[in-house]
Amino acid sequence: MTDFAQPAQVASPQPDAISFHTSTAAEVRLKRRYAAERRFKMYGVVAISIAVAMLAWLLWTILHNGAGAFVRTELRLELTLDQARLDPQGTGNPAAIDKGLYQELVQEAVYKLFPEATSRSDRKALREMVSPVAGVFVAAQVIDDPSLLGRTVELGVPTSDAINQFAKGNIDRDAPPETRPLTDKQIGWYDQLVGQERISRTFNSTFFTGADSNYPELAGIWGALVGSLYTMLVTLVLALPIGVAAAIYLEEFAPKNRFTELIEVNINNLAAVPSIVFGLLGLAVFLNFFGMPRSAPLVGGIVLALLVVSTIIIAARAALKAVPPSIREAALGMGASKLQTVMHHVLPLAMPGIMTGTIIAMAHALGETAPLLMIGMNAFVTEAPTGILDSSAALPVQVYIWADKPERGFAELTSAAIMVLLVFLVLMNGTAIWLRRKFERRW
Amino acid sequence: MTANDTLTVSASPMNAAAMTDAAVKPKMSARDVKVFYGTKEALHGVSVDIRRNEVLALIGPSGCGKSTFLRTLNRMNDTIDICRVQGQILLDDQDIYDPRLDVVQLRARVGMVFQKPNPFPKSIWDNITYGPKLHGLATRKDEFDHIVEVSLKRAGLWNEVKDRLLEPGTGLSGGQQQRLCIARAIAVSPEVILMDEPCSALDPIATAHIEELIDELRENFTIVIVTHNMQQAARVSQRTAFFHLGDLVEVGDTEEIFTNPRDERTQGYITGRYG
Numbered sequence: 001m002t003d004f005a006q007p008a009q010v011a012s013p014q015p016d017a018i019s020f021h022t023s024t025a026a027e028v029r030l031k032r033r034y035a036a037e038r039r040f041k042m043y044g045v046v047a048i049s050i051a052v053a054m055l056a057w058l059l060w061t062i063l064h065n066g067a068g069a070f071v072r073t074e075l076r077l078e079l080t081l082d083q084a085r086l087d088p089q090g091t092g093n094p095a096a097i098d099k100g101l102y103q104e105l106v107q108e109a110v111y112k113l114f115p116e117a118t119s120r121s122d123r124k125a126l127r128e129m130v131s132p133v134a135g136v137f138v139a140a141q142v143i144d145d146p147s148l149l150g151r152t153v154e155l156g157v158p159t160s161d162a163i164n165q166f167a168k169g170n171i172d173r174d175a176p177p178e179t180r181p182l183t184d185k186q187i188g189w190y191d192q193l194v195g196q197e198r199i200s201r202t203f204n205s206t207f208f209t210g211a212d213s214n215y216p217e218l219a220g221i222w223g224a225l226v227g228s229l230y231t232m233l234v235t236l237v238l239a240l241p242i243g244v245a246a247a248i249y250l251e252e253f254a255p256k257n258r259f260t261e262l263i264e265v266n267i268n269n270l271a272a273v274p275s276i277v278f279g280l281l282g283l284a285v286f287l288n289f290f291g292m293p294r295s296a297p298l299v300g301g302i303v304l305a306l307l308v309v310s311t312i313i314i315a316a317r318a319a320l321k322a323v324p325p326s327i328r329e330a331a332l333g334m335g336a337s338k339l340q341t342v343m344h345h346v347l348p349l350a351m352p353g354i355m356t357g358t359i360i361a362m363a364h365a366l367g368e369t370a371p372l373l374m375i376g377m378n379a380f381v382t383e384a385p386t387g388i389l390d391s392s393a394a395l396p397v398q399v400y401i402w403a404d405k406p407e408r409g410f411a412e413l414t415s416a417a418i419m420v421l422l423v424f425l426v427l428m429n430g431t432a433i434w435l436r437r438k439f440e441r442r443w
Numbered sequence: 444m445t446a447n448d449t450l451t452v453s454a455s456p457m458n459a460a461a462m463t464d465a466a467v468k469p470k471m472s473a474r475d476v477k478v479f480y481g482t483k484e485a486l487h488g489v490s491v492d493i494r495r496n497e498v499l500a501l502i503g504p505s506g507c508g509k510s511t512f513l514r515t516l517n518r519m520n521d522t523i524d525i526c527r528v529q530g531q532i533l534l535d536d537q538d539i540y541d542p543r544l545d546v547v548q549l550r551a552r553v554g555m556v557f558q559k560p561n562p563f564p565k566s567i568w569d570n571i572t573y574g575p576k577l578h579g580l581a582t583r584k585d586e587f588d589h590i591v592e593v594s595l596k597r598a599g600l601w602n603e604v605k606d607r608l609l610e611p612g613t614g615l616s617g618g619q620q621q622r623l624c625i626a627r628a629i630a631v632s633p634e635v636i637l638m639d640e641p642c643s644a645l646d647p648i649a650t651a652h653i654e655e656l657i658d659e660l661r662e663n664f665t666i667v668i669v670t671h672n673m674q675q676a677a678r679v680s681q682r683t684a685f686f687h688l689g690d691l692v693e694v695g696d697t698e699e700i701f702t703n704p705r706d707e708r709t710q711g712y713i714t715g716r717y718g
């Protein structure tokens with residue numbers, strides 16, 4: 001240590017190595033270096049913690065808001081399914097019966113529960129306790145089981161959105177009456193019904209089997225899910241072969257010149273084009289010029305294929321590039337043609353990478369909303385599409401539509417639909433990771 | 444290194460009569476071969492004969508063009524866009540750069556073994572049968588089985604892998620992989636085998652194995668080998684060509700090149716003054 005402080009004692013022009021690295025100054029430097037490393041590590045931990053907290057918050061909000069959508073509040077009613085009244089012509093076909101009659105039946109059954117409520121306004125308030133589409137549910141049960149006709153049965157019918165939300169605790173009982181959708185009287189009735197054990201909570205299967213509806217009790221994700229699946233199918237069928245073929249050509253066959261360089265730059269730029277631009281393109285070209293059907297999964301699929309094809313090309317090229325040149329040389333050296341080399345060796349080895357990239361691209365397409373809005377996939381469609389030419393919604397668009405509706409029930413549905421979307425995204429990304437792990441190769 | 448010593452003895456030159464015979468009609472001959480990468484001339488007019496059933500070693504410092512020359516012999520340079528070859532290379536009097544010549548057929552006749560063992564990530568059986576399948580040498584499974592057995596026996600690998608032919612070739616050790624690559628090359632019955640530093644990624648024992656193998660293969664094949672290892676060139680080859688900065692400086696009997704080089708540059712290289 002002292003050697004360094006007194007250069008006169010140092011024989012060589014360089015400070016003595018040992019003392020240089022053990023001097024106090026060196027210790028200070030070392031401490032500073034350690035401190036810098038600790039600081040850097042801390043920044044990283046803080047950044048990750050913030051990210052994880054945000055994510056957790058987001059997920060918790062969605063779960064908390066959406067969990068209710070899977071449960072439906074039902075009111076048990078005694079219904080007299082009078083054949084003479086419901087089916088005066090005696091067709092014997094429950095499906096042919098006017099659904100409005102069922103709704104009347106339900107309303108009468110509710111009146112019967114509270115005979116003291118006879119005034120017009122009280123009856124209106126009573127009617128508002130059950131869903132305005134409760135008759136549809138009764139009708140569906142009768143269609144399922146025609147033997148119910150002509151009997152008096154006890155059936156659960158969905159309550160109105162307000163009662164449903166009240167039952168789930170989403171409406172504050174102590175809030176001033178003018179700020180809540182239920183009157184004090186209705187709440188009193190509700191409490192009575194609970195006392196009579198007429199209120200029950202059941203699994204909301206409609207959410208998984210229904211399509212869009214104006215009534216949250218009737219709205220479900222199935223229509224949008226099928227629409228999304230058809231759309232994804234079209235996207236995959238178009239984007240995968242085109243993307244892989246383009247990648248193979250560019251990576252293995254194309255001469256390296258100005259023109260192919262230009263193509264490459266454009267493909268990379270294409271991946272960064274805002275997705276709504278693709279929607280405008282779809283609107284102008286596929287709908288207006290080619291006259292394809294509006295709101296159809298076919299057009300949605302084509303537009304999304306254009307959107308993700310560049311991602312697939314980039315991923316496929318990276319996967320092809322990752323195949324070691326020694327494999328190509330080996331095949332060429334054996335007398336394989338260029339095409340044989342690619343088809344027999346390079347492509348199979350690149351396939352896991354290509355599949356991974358494709359799945360991630362498809363996950364991207366699945367969540368894409370803006371281009372679908374442009375081609376009219378936000379249409380109000382109350383049935384699941386039966387083919388790629390039918391009008392349909394798509395999952396993210398359904399989320400968008402529901403998020404816009406004022407009823408509290410749709411707020412739940414929005415979060416639940418997001419959950420379904422997230423489940424699919426997680427499944428797809430999980431498959432991608434699994435594929436990558438499974439086929440990871442050592443050369 | 445007693446193994447190496449015995450190898451040096453085993454690689455003694457062929458008798459003079461055989462050599463003159465072979466000299467009459469070389470298996471391959473290159474005349475004034477120039478190779479350009481873009482505008483850069485990498486080989487400045489190389490002329491050399493490759494005689495039947497002999498091992499020709501190509502030596503020289505890094506970047507001297509020996510690998511480039513080797514790759515012109517089965518047109519592996521075709522795969523490089525900017526590469527251009529001038530001059531003439533004959534394989535049994537046939538110009539291999541003739542546009543009518545099929546490069547697939549050429550590579551079936553002139554096989555290649557690379558610096559890094561590069562078996563296909565498939566089974567040993569698939570590795571060997573790939574070439575024969577490609578060229579239609581066999582159709583039935585027993586024919587393929589026969590080819591696999593013969594090729595592996597010739598490459599001295601049969602006894603080690605005969606019980607696991609369906610296991611991946613990439614699971615073998617480095618030296619075994621390289622012998623698998625040699626077996627793969629000889630499975631299509633080529634006439635010439637090109638080897639591009641086949642031992643540079645191997646340990647000394649595996650190297651000795653391969654060198655022994657090269658000496659045996661000489662009976663049936665003509666071999667051109669690029670090597671950085673001058674002892675190896677001396678051990679396995681009958682003739683040696685010394686390349687320097689894209690020129691073929693001199694070519695001659697291995698013994699003569701190593702004991703009595705005519706050119707000062709050869710002298711400098713083999714004595715280790717540069718390289």
